[in-house]
Amino acid sequence: MACFGAFAPTGFAASGFDLDELSLTEEAIDKVATQYREATKFLATIRAYLTQSEYGARAACAIPNYFDLDTARGDQLTIIGKWLGLPRCHCVCDAPAVFGFDCGAGPFSIAGFCAPGSTWLGCEPLGTSTLCIDDDEVYRGMLKARRYQMLGLYDIASLQAAIRHIWGSTAQVADASVGSVTLAPGRALTADETTQLPVAFRVFPIAPGIRALAHLGTGPVFGFGTGWGGFCEGAEFLCPTDPHTYTCA
Known part of the structure; x- marks a missing residue:
């Protein structure tokens, strides 16, 4: 099934999706052969199974939306x-x-x-x-x-x-x-x-x-040329320090 809409993980109602408009289910029902169009119990059975499949498909399609680096939170961000x-x-x-x-x-x-x-x-x-x-x-x-x-x-x-x-x-x-x-x-x-x-x-x-x-200074770095701080501009000398990235030595 193709992906349409997006469901919130806490329930379908929160997604704004109209459960009365099961487009994928009805699209499949339309493919039932003509001789079975009057078989109401058969159609009801098919519709019941397809409805649950559509719910699952739509929910699965929404999962990637919760693993967007810009918006993910908590456990989702931990997984990323x-x-x-x-x-x-x-x-x-x-x-x-x-x-x-x-x-x-x-x-x-x-x-x-x-x-x-x-x-x-x-x-x-x-x-x-x-x-x-x-x-x-x-x-x-x-x-x-x-x-x-x-x-x-x-x-x-x-x-x-x-x-x-x-x-x-x-x-x-x-x-x-x-x-x-x-x-x-x-x-x-x-x-x-x-x-x-x-x-x-x-x-x-x-x-x-x-x-x-x-360099953890807060002022401009002293130097000569464009982008550097001069003598009377409150400039600081560049003082590189070891951030102890991997070792404590």
């Missing part, structure tokens, strides 16, 4: 993630809060003088923990970035588009040199975004063998 090879939960480095002043210089949680559980940078080895992306919109952005990676689109334009799916329109490829690339969100990351930084770098379309670094 499995298709794309990106589960919700990941093993990442578990960095303790570091004493210091927050200047956007690295992928660490900064703690003050009296914050419990803080330590000096380098005093404790980084451990591991499981990080799950429970927020559907955050996960959706990562899946959209993952598409470029799956297709092997390693050009700068694709990388730029991918990072903006996760960090928004301020994100940019800050530097691309031989053997490395530095990505900048272009804004201050939230605490959750900082924690998710290793996972984000796992989905960016960066060719194998290229070292990926992060």
